[in-house]
Amino acid sequence: MSERRVGGGHRRPGSGGFERWAWFFMRISGVALLGLAVFHLLWMHFAIGVDNIDFQTVVRRWSNPLWRLYDFALLAFALGHGLNGLRTVIDEYVESPGWKLGVKTAAALIGFLVGAAGFYVIFTFDVPVS
Amino acid sequence: MDVTFTIRRYQPEVRDDPYYEDFEFEAEPTDRVLDCLNHIKWQIDGTLAMRRSCQTGICGSDAMRINGQNRLACKTLLQDVGSEVTIEPLMGYAVIKDLVVDMDPFFDQFRRVKPFMMNEGSDPERERVQSQEERERFDDTTKCILCAACTTSCPVFWSDEDYVGPAAIVQAHRFIFDSRDDGTAERLRILDDAEGVWKCRTVFNCTKACPRDIEVTKAIAEVKQAAMWGRV
Numbered sequence: 001m002s003e004r005r006v007g008g009g010h011r012r013p014g015s016g017g018f019e020r021w022a023w024f025f026m027r028i029s030g031v032a033l034l035g036l037a038v039f040h041l042l043w044m045h046f047a048i049g050v051d052n053i054d055f056q057t058v059v060r061r062w063s064n065p066l067w068r069l070y071d072f073a074l075l076a077f078a079l080g081h082g083l084n085g086l087r088t089v090i091d092e093y094v095e096s097p098g099w100k101l102g103v104k105t106a107a108a109l110i111g112f113l114v115g116a117a118g119f120y121v122i123f124t125f126d127v128p129v130s
Numbered sequence: 131m132d133v134t135f136t137i138r139r140y141q142p143e144v145r146d147d148p149y150y151e152d153f154e155f156e157a158e159p160t161d162r163v164l165d166c167l168n169h170i171k172w173q174i175d176g177t178l179a180m181r182r183s184c185q186t187g188i189c190g191s192d193a194m195r196i197n198g199q200n201r202l203a204c205k206t207l208l209q210d211v212g213s214e215v216t217i218e219p220l221m222g223y224a225v226i227k228d229l230v231v232d233m234d235p236f237f238d239q240f241r242r243v244k245p246f247m248m249n250e251g252s253d254p255e256r257e258r259v260q261s262q263e264e265r266e267r268f269d270d271t272t273k274c275i276l277c278a279a280c281t282t283s284c285p286v287f288w289s290d291e292d293y294v295g296p297a298a299i300v301q302a303h304r305f306i307f308d309s310r311d312d313g314t315a316e317r318l319r320i321l322d323d324a325e326g327v328w329k330c331r332t333v334f335n336c337t338k339a340c341p342r343d344i345e346v347t348k349a350i351a352e353v354k355q356a357a358m359w360g361r362v
Contacts, residue, residue, distance in 0.1 A: 017322075018324075019323070019324045019326075019328035019329075020322055020328060020357065020358060022328070023328045023354065023358075024358060088331070091290075092285075092286065092289040092290060093289065
C-alpha cells in the first residue's frame with residue numbers, strides 16, 4: 001500500500017503544536033525511562049548491592065563522566081515525563097481557571113527547583129576518589 | 131425468570147432530583163434489555179422516557195449504561211447481564227428526562243471534523259476507483275453508528291466537554307484514510323489541537339464500549355501518527 005503525503009500547512013503554531021510534541025516526548029521519554037530506570041535499579045541492587053551504597057559509591061560512580069551523563073538523562077527524562085503527566089492531570093481535575101493556573105505554576109516552580117538542584121549537583125560534584 | 135430493573139429516573143416536571151426506581155416482572159433469558167424496557171413502558175409505567183428506533187443495532191439510539199457499562203439495549207440479552215439490571219443514562223451529557231440525554235454537543239463535535247467526502251478540483255467523469263487494500267484501510271471505522279457509547283465512556287471527555295471525543299475521531303479516521311477524499315490535511319489540522327487527538331490518554335474504555343467492535347483506540351492512534359508525521 002502506498003503512502004500519501006498530506007498537503008502542507010498543517011504544521012502551524014499554536015496549542016496543537018505544543019500538545020503534539022508533548023505527546024511525542026511522553027512516548028520517547030517513556031521508552032527511554034524503561035531502559036534507564038530498570039538498568040539503574042539492577043545496577044544499584046545487584047551489581048553494587050543495597051548494603052554497599054554509601055557516599056564513596058557516588059564518588060566512584062561520578063568519577064566517570066558517562067555515569068554523570070546517564071544520571072543527567074535519567075533526571076531530565078523522569079522530571080520532564082513526570083511534570084508533563086502532572087500537567088495533564090491538573091488540566092483534567094482542576095476545573096477553576098484560577099486554581100488551574102495556581103497549581104500549574106506551583107508544579108512548574110517545584111519542578112524547576114528540583115531540576116536545578118539535580119543538574120547543579122550532577123555537573124559541579126567534585127570529590128576525588130579516596 | 132423474575133427480573134428486577136433498577137432505572138435511574140429524572141422527571142423534571144414532577145421532581146427536581148433524579149432517583150432510582152425498581153420494576154419487577156417476568157421475562158425470558160433470551161429477551162433483550164430493550165424488550166424489558168418496552169415492557170416497562172407499555173405495561174407498567176408509560177412515563178418512562180427513552181430513545182429507540184430501529185431496535186436492531188443499526189440506528190444507535192438506545193445506548194445506555196446497563197449494569198455500569200455502555201451498551202445498546204437492543205443488542206444486550208438478559209441472560210448476559212443477569213436478573214438484576216441497573217439502567218442509567220449515558221454519562222457526560224445533560225439528562226433531559228430519564229434515559230434521554232442531550233446529544234447536541236455530541237453532534238457538534240461530529241460536525242467539527244467535517245464528516246463528509248471533500249473533493250478538490252473538478253468532478254471526475256467516472257466513479258473514483260479504489261483497490262480492495264485502499265478500502266480495507268478504513269473499513270473498521272465505517273461501522274460507526276454514532277451511538278455515543280465510546281465518547282460517554284471516556285474519562286477525558288467526562289472531565290472536559292470540549293474534547294472532540296473518540297466518536298468524532300473515528301468519523302475523521304473514516305475519511306482521513308479514504309484514498310478518494312481530499313480533506314485529509316484539513317481534518318488533521320482540526321484534530322492537531324489541544325482539544326483534539328492529543329487529549330486521548332489511551333484508556334481503551336472506548337474500544338471496550340463500542341457495540342460495533344470498532345478498534346477505536348487503534349483508530350485514534352493512527353490519526354495521532356498521521357497528525358504527528360503529516361502522512362497517512
